[in-house]
Amino acid sequence: MSTAQLLADDPVWLILVKVVGIFAFLVVMTLFMINWERKVVARMQQRPGPNRVGPNGWLQSLADGLKLAFKEDIRPVLADKWVFFLAPVISCIPAFVAFSVIPLGGKVTIFGQETALQLVDLPVGVLVVLACSSLGVYGIVLSGWASGSPYPLLGALRSAAQVISYEIAMGLSIVAVVMSSHSLSTADIVSTQSGTIAWGALPAWNAILLPVSFVIYVISMVGETNRAPFDLPEAESELVGGFHTEYSSLKFALFFLAEYVNMVTVSALATTLFLGGWQLPFVGVDHFLNSGWWGLLWFVVKTLGFLFLFIWLRGTLPRLRYDQFMRLGWKFLVPLALFWFVAVAFTRYFNQERQADNVSTSLLLTVFGAVLAVVLLIAFLLPDKREHKDPNAVPITGGGYPVPPLDLQVPKSPPRRQVPVAQLPTAEDRTAEPAAVTASAKEAGDGNA
Amino acid sequence: MSAFLTFLAQPPEPVQRAVDTVTTGEAVAFWVLGPLALAGALGMLFARNAVHSALWLVLTMLSLGVLYMVQQAPFLGFVQIIVYTGAIMMLFLFVLMLVGRDSSDSVVEVLRGQRLAAIVLGVGFAGLVVGSLARALTDVQPVGLAQQNTQGGGNVANIGEALFTDYLFPFELTSALLITAAVGAMVLAFTSRVGKDAKKTQKELVEERFRGDRVGSLPGPGVFATANSVATPALLPDGSVAAESLSELIETTAKETLEDDVAEVSGTGHQADAHALKGEQS
Numbered sequence: 263m264s265t266a267q268l269l270a271d272d273p274v275w276l277i278l279v280k281v282v283g284i285f286a287f288l289v290v291m292t293l294f295m296i297n298w299e300r301k302v303v304a305r306m307q308q309r310p311g312p313n314r315v316g317p318n319g320w321l322q323s324l325a326d327g328l329k330l331a332f333k334e335d336i337r338p339v340l341a342d343k344w345v346f347f348l349a350p351v352i353s354c355i356p357a358f359v360a361f362s363v364i365p366l367g368g369k370v371t372i373f374g375q376e377t378a379l380q381l382v383d384l385p386v387g388v389l390v391v392l393a394c395s396s397l398g399v400y401g402i403v404l405s406g407w408a409s410g411s412p413y414p415l416l417g418a419l420r421s422a423a424q425v426i427s428y429e430i431a432m433g434l435s436i437v438a439v440v441m442s443s444h445s446l447s448t449a450d451i452v453s454t455q456s457g458t459i460a461w462g463a464l465p466a467w468n469a470i471l472l473p474v475s476f477v478i479y480v481i482s483m484v485g486e487t488n489r490a491p492f493d494l495p496e497a498e499s500e501l502v503g504g505f506h507t508e509y510s511s512l513k514f515a516l517f518f519l520a521e522y523v524n525m526v527t528v529s530a531l532a533t534t535l536f537l538g539g540w541q542l543p544f545v546g547v548d549h550f551l552n553s554g555w556w557g558l559l560w561f562v563v564k565t566l567g568f569l570f571l572f573i574w575l576r577g578t579l580p581r582l583r584y585d586q587f588m589r590l591g592w593k594f595l596v597p598l599a600l601f602w603f604v605a606v607a608f609t610r611y612f613n614q615e616r617q618a619d620n621v622s623t624s625l626l627l628t629v630f631g632a633v634l635a636v637v638l639l640i641a642f643l644l645p646d647k648r649e650h651k652d653p654n655a656v657p658i659t660g661g662g663y664p665v666p667p668l669d670l671q672v673p674k675s676p677p678r679r680q681v682p683v684a685q686l687p688t689a690e691d692r693t694a695e696p697a698a699v700t701a702s703a704k705e706a707g708d709g710n711a
Numbered sequence: 712m713s714a715f716l717t718f719l720a721q722p723p724e725p726v727q728r729a730v731d732t733v734t735t736g737e738a739v740a741f742w743v744l745g746p747l748a749l750a751g752a753l754g755m756l757f758a759r760n761a762v763h764s765a766l767w768l769v770l771t772m773l774s775l776g777v778l779y780m781v782q783q784a785p786f787l788g789f790v791q792i793i794v795y796t797g798a799i800m801m802l803f804l805f806v807l808m809l810v811g812r813d814s815s816d817s818v819v820e821v822l823r824g825q826r827l828a829a830i831v832l833g834v835g836f837a838g839l840v841v842g843s844l845a846r847a848l849t850d851v852q853p854v855g856l857a858q859q860n861t862q863g864g865g866n867v868a869n870i871g872e873a874l875f876t877d878y879l880f881p882f883e884l885t886s887a888l889l890i891t892a893a894v895g896a897m898v899l900a901f902t903s904r905v906g907k908d909a910k911k912t913q914k915e916l917v918e919e920r921f922r923g924d925r926v927g928s929l930p931g932p933g934v935f936a937t938a939n940s941v942a943t944p945a946l947l948p949d950g951s952v953a954a955e956s957l958s959e960l961i962e963t964t965a966k967e968t969l970e971d972d973v974a975e976v977s978g979t980g981h982q983a984d985a986h987a988l989k990g991e992q993s
Contacts, residue, residue: 345762385865389789396797400769403801407762407808414809421807426798446867 265449266383268376270367276372280381284361292522296323299573306577327515335511340410345577349408350516353401357523360394363387364530365449367540367557378560379540380449387448388436391531392429395486399425401520402495402505409508417504420584421488421495427591428485428492434599435478438606439468439535448531452539456547465543474602476536478595480571483528485591487521489572491579492587499581529568530561537564545590589622740781748774761807765800772796783856786867930956 272280297312297320304311313319366380371600384390399422406418440446443454457466469476485492487690496504506517533539538558541547582590615621733741747770754767772795780788844851860866874882902910911919930945930953946955 340760342760345766383787385867386785386789389786389793393789393792396801397798398802403804403808404762407804413973418803419808422801426801429797444864460837521843619782 264383265365265378265380266385266447268378269380269383273375276375276377276546277381279372281362284381285358285544288358288361288523288526289519292519293323293327295522295525295569296326296518297321298569299576302570302573303577306574321648330515330518331512333511334422335513336639338410338508341508342408342410345404347513349401349405350513350520351401352404353398354516354523356394357395357527360391360527361523361530363390363448364527365452365539366561367555368552369700370554378449379555381626383447383449383582384541386446388440388446388451388535391527392436394527395425395429395524396641398520398524405517406505409505411508413502414505414507415495417495417507418594420501423504424488424492424494424591425486427588428482428595431478431591431595431599432482434603435475435482435594436535437599438472438475438603441603441606441610442468442472448534448539452534452541453547455538456541458544462544465538467536467538467543471601472536472606473650474598479532479536480568482591482595483532484575484588485522485526486537487572488710489521489525490506490576491581493581494584494587497581498685522669525569526565529565529572532568533561533564545669552555739782741778744774744778744781747771748778762804765803765807768803769796769800774799783860784866786870925955 301311312322314324315325362381365380402421403418406414443451459466541563747877751767751771755764758764776791945953
């Protein structure tokens with residue numbers, strides 16, 4: 263029985279329970295994620311992080327959320343009243359809707375009703391997520407425009423360009439996955455990844471079968487969610503706060519919520535598309551560890567792995583410059599994705615033909631060898647790119663580093679001024695300094711432990 | 712929308728339905744989405760602000776996309792949302808935002824006979840729409856996609872097969888058109904790296920700056936002033952306004968409102984009383 267058939271006879275109350283459940287899951291994940299991010303980043307920067315509100319500081323984000331809700335709601339005079347109000351709502355709704363097609367687990371029984379842990383399984387499930395992310399951009403763009411002030415507008419323009427260009431790379435990377443699983447439905451994509459490959463040594467995850475797609479997807483999902491190192495729409499050092507500069511109170515909180523829900527959604531989609539979804543590898547589909555509510559646990563663990571990656575990147579990498587960022591997207595990721603999915607298509611086609619005994623393996627190898635030889639020949643025949651010489655360039659010796667030339671004439675040093683012996687630092691002064699340094703380093707270490 | 716998606720996900724009924732029956736769900740969806748689409752179209756025509764117009768059009772496109780989904784064409788529906796609402800309208804918005812919110816419509820006829828041609832074409836198009844609509848309501852027997860979607864590999868696979876077999880030539884023609892447009896845009900936006908009007912590189916800009924009058928950065932807004940708003944110009948130590956700190960984009964604060972600050976900075980106005988905080992007890 264397929265997931266779509268399982269879900270088809272869900273009564274209305276069960277659908278409502280699932281909707282509320284997914285909503286609660288996403289909101290709780292957001293609250294957890296904000297705290298986790300602050301704690302992990304703090305740990306990476308050798309400081310304790312939030313540790314005051316609640317047990318070990320884990321209720322900090324809840325307190326912050328409540329505080330935000332009770333703040334004064336300010337609307338700038340120049341703002342466009344309706345669009346200013348609409349923008350955070352638009353950015354929030356698609357983020358939640360996108361999660362409806364994600365399979366959270368396998369077959370379970372809820373109050374005696376047999377169903378799957380998924381709200382809906384569409385034949386075009388993956389497209390729903392893409393459609394929702396393309397609608398989510400409206401929230402950002404409109405917020406920037408409606409604020410009626412320059413920095414948000416700049417942030418919004420950046421964001422629109424960014425999300426649209428990285429959505430192309432993302433879509434192209436998903437194409438290879440769809441080709442290999444013959445379906446756009448998320449539940450089907452999960453079920454095609456259930457076996458093992460390489461004589462049972464590796465799970466048949468798309469991340470292993472289609473590594474290039476996986477890498478492209480992971481890079482573009484960071485770009486898509488406007489997270490560091492791709493957080494150019496809200497670059498603090500350039501744009502104050504970016505598109506949400508003029509927002510305050512609950513509207514600002516909605517933007518925050520949308521950002522984190524989007525992160526959870528793209529991580530969940532990455533789990534679904536590339537890491538076998540809710541299934542535990544190696545044990546087989548019928549094992550009890552893959553039955554009932556266990557799937558939810560594996561799903562959450564895998565998703566949290568991706569979310570940790572988001573935090574790790576933010577704690578590690580500096581922000582890219584805008585042109586570097588665009589170059590990465592258009593000149594590297596998109597061509598690579600195109601090349602990769604054509605290669606996958608060819609491989610699949612010839613594999614089919616070979617299995618049908620229309621083509622022999624030796625013929626295939628010969629043809630591929632010939633193509634490779636032609637490509638190599640062309641590559642060798644192409645003339646080298648001529649180096650551009652700058653006539654005004656300062657001559658540099660050594661391996662590209664600005665070291666002084668070998669024949670440098672060092673001018674004679676001027677006659678030294680006599681310093682009275684009493685003013686020179688004594689040996690005791692010199693040793694006193696390092697001692698102070700070790701003492702402070704020790705203190706810092708204690709603070710962290 | 713989620714409950715609605717669930718409704719969509721239900722597999723098509725295997726039983727042959729009578730051709731002209733409309734399910735309750737479909738009827739409800741139509742009577743909700745139809746007026747919305749119409750309202751969007753009217754709003755687009757009558758909105759004064761160009762961005763509002765674009766947003767109304769987005770509403771129409773979304774409603775149409777959902778209507779496609781209801782009529783057993785989920786792929787078409789989502790592609791409508793991704794391509795039209797997600798990409799094309801976003802491009803429109805992009806241009807509108809760059810042009811500026813206050814720009815008014817130009818009434819100058821750029822192409823000669825433009826209005827006449829527009830009227831003729833508009834009337835012709837309306838005729839076509841009315842004609843085909845009339846024919847659809849009288850002659851055509853609605854079949855529905857339910858049966859078609861169960862054959863082959865389902866909705867998506869069937870569309871793919873049709874596109875790459877029967878409709879391959881129109882499909883390729885469309886892609887050629889799009890590539891032409893993309894190349895055209897590149898040609899228009901191309902800036903030469905060599906020659907007289909070449910774009911300055913970062914290096915050249917740095918050199919120019921160091922050879923110019925001012926090596927450092929321009930004075931930031933609000934420096935030496937009592938406010939740190941972007942709209943407040945910087946005041947020089949003598950109390951005069953630093954001209955470089957005025958932004959061309961932002962309307963700066965009127966000079967009169969700054970007079971107190973100017974006086975305070977230049978030391979001619981009211982001096983702060985060191986005992987002011989102590990109140991009457993001093």
